[in-house]
Amino acid sequence: MWYEDFQQTYQMKYCGHHAPNGTETYSHESEVLVHFHSDHSFAGKGFVMEYWLGCGSVFSLTDSAQILTSPNFPEFYENNQRCNWMVVAKTGRAIKLHIDILQLEDSANCTKDYLQIYNGPENDSPLLGHYCGSTLSGEPLTSTSNILRVLFVSDELVNAGGFQLTVEEMKLDCSSDSLVLVDDDSVGELYSPGYPHIYRHSMDCLWTIQSPSGTRIQFDFDPDSFDIEQAPISSEVGCIYDYVEILDGATIAANSLGRFCGNRVPETIQSSSNYMTVRFLSDESAAKGGFKATYRIARCGGTVVGRQGVITSPNYPHHYEHLKECEWYVRVPEGGYVNFTFADLNFGGVGRRNASECTADFIEIRESNKTGPLIGRYCSGADKNKHGRTKSNLMYIMFKSDASLNGRGFKLLYNYTSYECGGHLNQPNGQLMTPHYPDFLSGSLFCEWIIEVPLSRRVTLTFEDFSLPAGLMHFCFNAHVTLYSDPEAMNPIVDAAMCGADYELPMSFRSTGNVMVVRIETETASDARGFRATYHSDEPAGNLMLSQTKK
Structure with a gap:
């Protein structure tokens, strides 16, 4: 069975040798059609089906509270009753149910006459309550979705006055949608709805956090x-069921700083302005414990995500405090690297320190993280307008001040630059090389060149320089080059991928036809140079020939 526009539709088919245990249907009309069909081949024993005069219905809620009672209430209910009610609220809302009156036959474990409330429409939906006798629970029951199932069963013996329930829709509470920070010491807390209990289904909550102009916001889980519910580990689709997303601005259209699910706690997140938006979304399936987070005016440090941004020292452009140590992790999209420029750099106390050593107040920039290769340490006013770049899409920044003089600090601008590599080469001859050659080999890189020459010619590719990270036991791990003789990259020119630098150069390869595909893939940045190669189409197409010699 399924539900469409709050109406239950029955189109059930059964076959085989296994009875559909526990399956119950009920009709809103006085007639039900049962259709049995057999073909001309095999035959079985058939089936036995029970049916009875039932009670219950689909109970659609309105904006006001409604009453649901047992049959004949307030008179005694009849024996041998089995009633199902589907209490349905609007999509995106929950249901609150309160038991006002309860007068049922009492029994141990409520096995005779009983009332059951289920958190959902199915027989195996979570059971919220199982009742008999006349003892009332003071607290109302609340669903996590827009459907509750109410089941009432009476046996063939004692009966009683029955029950009365009050049911009403609940707007799923996302709490305040506007959160304001007023000073440096204020800290706000944000919870998923219902925390510390599991959050509800079908929620879509938006919170906008605002701090004073000129400040930024720090958000910590x-x-x-x-x-938070996530897709199976084997799936590559990421956070598509339930998730919390941090947006770098005042609207849902702002740049996403990250979408998170599962139970791996995200790092500290910072906005690039005095606005941040938090969105929490849950679907109609599984629910988890949710999240608890704090937000405050960013003092220093954190994770900064986006294609471009600004990072400043604490209190900039006013003087920073003494004995500060701040760390930023910058992440731009994969497939590129970080360019940075110091728009301002002033640590005060001209001439009081050795600018080449930067032992007092300084800013340090590294590849990827705090243990990554050092890009530079900066402390002099002469470093203003200085440019730099990373090898990968990750950058680490540390700012440190001592107990002596201070200044207005720094203002650093960063932006994302994509690797320029690959493409369709259709000239009779040409040159190709890895990005940044010969400076370094970038990380998280995938480049593909398709070389296509006239039909009667074939491609001769010659590596004039080839320097990749070495493999292990004839296997290439962090970086490798592969060559193919067809545009679909199905027919390799060499059996194994190439890596390392242990080749006799120049090294030449020839295609069988007029097409050659050259691919390079890297996972991490390295000091290897990459490669530089030339190609020509002087030879006619023919049998495959190659020259690959190890030193």
């Missing part, structure tokens, strides 16, 4: 309170 509690490491002990982060559990």
Whole structure:
């Protein structure tokens, strides 16, 4: 069975040798059609089906509270009753149910006459309550979706006055949608709806956080309170069911700083302005414990995500405090690297320190993380307008001040630059090389060149320089080059991928036809140079020939 526009539709088919255990249907009309069909081949024993005069219905809620009662209430209900009600609220809302009156036959474990409330429409939906006798629970029951199932069963013996329930729709509470920070010491807390209990289904909550003009916002998830439904581990689709997303601005259209699910706690997140938007979305299936987070005016440090941005020292352009240590992790999209420029750099106290050593106040920039290769350490006013770049899409920044003099600090601009590599080469001869050659080999890189020459010619590719990270036991791990003789990259020119630098150069390869595909893939940045190669189409197409010699 399924539901469409709050009406239950029955189109059930059964076959085989296994009875559909526990399957119950009920009709809103006085007639039900049962259709049995057999073909001309095999025959079986058939089936036995029970049916009875039932009670219950689909109970669609309106904006006001409604009453649901047992049959004949307030008179005694009849024996041998089995009633199903589907209480349905509008999509995106929940249901609150309160038991006003309860007068049922009492029994141990409520096995005779009983009332059951299920958190959902199915027989195996979570059971919210199982009742008999006349003892009332004071607290109302609340669903996590827009459907509750109410089941009432009476046996063939004692009967009683029955029950009365009050049911009403609930707007799923996302709490305040506007959160304001007023000073440096204020800290706000944000929870998923219902925390510390599991969050509800079908929620879509938006919170906008605002701090004073000229400040930024720091957002931290509690490491002990982060559990959001995610796709199976084997899936590559990421956070598509339930998720919390941080947006770098005042609207849902702002740049995303990250979409998170599962139970791996995200790092500290910072906005690039005085606005941040948090969105929490849950679907209609599984629900988890949710999240707890804090937000405050960013003092220093954090994770900065986006194609471009600005990072400043604390209190900039006013003087920073003494004995500060701040760390930023910058992440731009994969397939590119980080360009940075110091728009301002002033650490005060001209001449009081050795600018070449930067032992007092300084800013340090590294590849990827705090243990990555050093890009530079900066402390002099002469470093203003200095440019730099990373090898990969990750950059680490540390700012440190001592107990002596201070200044207005720094203002650093960064932006994302994509690797320029690959393409369709259709000239009779040409040259290709890896990005940044010969400076370094970039990380998270995939480049593909398709070389296509006239039909009667073939491609001769010659590597004039070839320097990639070495493999291990004839296997290439962090970087490799592969060559193919067809545009679909199905027919390799050499059996194994190439890596390392242990080749006799120049090294030449020839295609069998007029097409050659050259691919390079890297996972991490390295000091290897990459490659430089030339190609020509002087030879006619023919049998495959290659020259690959190890030193």
